[in-house]
Amino acid sequence: MDRGAAGAALAGEQDARPVQVRITNLNKTFQRNKESVHVLHDISLEVEEGELLVLLGPSGCGKTTLLRCLVGLEKPGEGRIELGERTVVDAERRVFVQPNRRDVAMVFQNYALWPHMKVAANVAYPLKARRMKDEIKRGRVQEVLDVVQCGHLADRYPPELSGGQQQRISLARALAPRPALLLLDEPLSNLDALLRIDLRAQLRLLHREIGFTGVYVTHDQEEALALGTRVAVMKEGRFEQIGKPGEVYHRPATEYVADFLGARNRMALEVAADGTATINGVPVPGFVRPGFTGSYALRMRDGDLTVRPAGATTVDDRRHWVAGARLLEVLPAGDHAEHVVVMGDSTLFVDVPAALGELEPDQDVEIGLDPDHVLCYDVDGRLVDDWAAIR
Structure with a gap:
């Protein structure tokens, strides 16, 4: 190998980032009214550290089921999931790590905040559950509240907040324990149009500043293109196309993707x-x-x-x-x-x-x-x- 080729190879190695999520041949089937419904079909995927992958598709395409398999709320029938260096699912070897033992946090569509707890207590909850008392003492709760621009709301209760404020508190709670993987299940879909655009911009800025690794589920094409470092378009439990937002938008690999991304x-x-x-x-x-x-x-x-x-x-x-x-x-x-x-x-x-x-x-x-x-x-x-x- 000449010096130029060696230098290019070294540069490629330096640019490569560790794989934070590796999914291999994942299958999930539900039993409904004595019938088997195959929701995920042989899914394989890698998500690099610092990447925000957006799963895009219509209702019923399997994107939320895939997210729930990652967090541990669903148990796949076949396949393997690795988070970092750890295997959390291996159906063949009957390995299944419970959600509370995975270094994963989730932001839900409906906020899922405790109404009887003040904002600060909601954000501190995952830290206490993981016995991260030192983080609480060092001011981690206030730190993440400031990151989502809600530091002034620490002493309020969730019902006293707007939908946008509640969703930012939900995001702060998920970020508090510094999870290896952040999962977001249509977190902006319950907000009105203008607020959704505002929070979309804040979330993009937050990802750029913090560099968290995330998987984001949405059916909104504009949201997917604005937030994702890569976009995976799903159809009936399979990936139709995976690529950078500009690539998926300008060169939809299939007519289905073209239609879903606005070429109607x-x-x-x-x-x-x-x-x-x-x-x-x-x-x-x-x-x-x-x-x-x-x-x-x-x-x-x-x-x-x-x-x-x-x-x-x-x-x-x-x-x-x-x-x-x-x-x-x-x-x-x-x-x-x-x-x-x-x-x-x-x-x-x-x-x-x-x-x-x-x-x-x-x-x-x-x-x-x-x-x-x-x-x-x-x-x-x-x-x-x-x-x-x-x-």
Whole structure:
């Protein structure tokens, strides 16, 4: 190995962080009404120290069950879980470490604070349970309350606090014993929209400053992209895609991920053997590269489409226009307007600036597509590259 290669290898070793969570071939089945419901299917995953992994998916996809397996509230039927150097679950060897013996803390959706205890006592509770009296004497309770900007609330009772304050107290309680792993189960879902954004920003800052290792569960795509160092999109108990937020958002590996991350507009692309391309049955010359044939699905986000009156002309070298659509409704929203468009069997949602929104319902329109902002998927729902014509 030459000196440059050796230096690169050494740099890679220095950049690598220890694995704090390792999950191997995890399976979980519930018995409901004499039927077996397979909730987790052969899950394998690693979370590095200091990483905040977000599990993203709809209700019932298995993300909360996976979190409960990590904390010890659910017992997997198969598989292995290691936290740091310690094995806490090994179904084959019948190893199962109880929750109170795992170095894990959890923040719940409903806060789960003791209403009869003052804030300081709630935060001190896990320290007392773990016999960490020295930490209490050194002022750990006040320290974590200050970290979440609630130091002034130490002598109040939880029912006297707002939802946002209670959730921050819940976070302080989880952080107090300095757990090796912090688990967060949709902690912001009970808050109103503006407060949710505020606490999202505070949580991101807190993770950057403290660098705790965490696994965060949510069904909110904006929350996942804002908070996660990596995002794992789940579908029916399996991982559909795992990657950095920007990668998952801009290059959804499957049509399912694209739809869940906001690319809800779907159009059918058919390319004949002679290269003739149609979108929802309408010919679109020059849309695909030579030699590209077959049946595909196109996915676009609302802001990636545009709309104009039928027969109009627009100076736009990048955009292809698809005729045969009708404007169903216009929904003003301040500086922009959502246009609901029907085209064959497709209902499309087009978000355009209000200054351009001069169209009226029931008007015939054309849909504008920029290939740079169109995702293409094959019949198996897998992302396709190198499909568009070069212009």
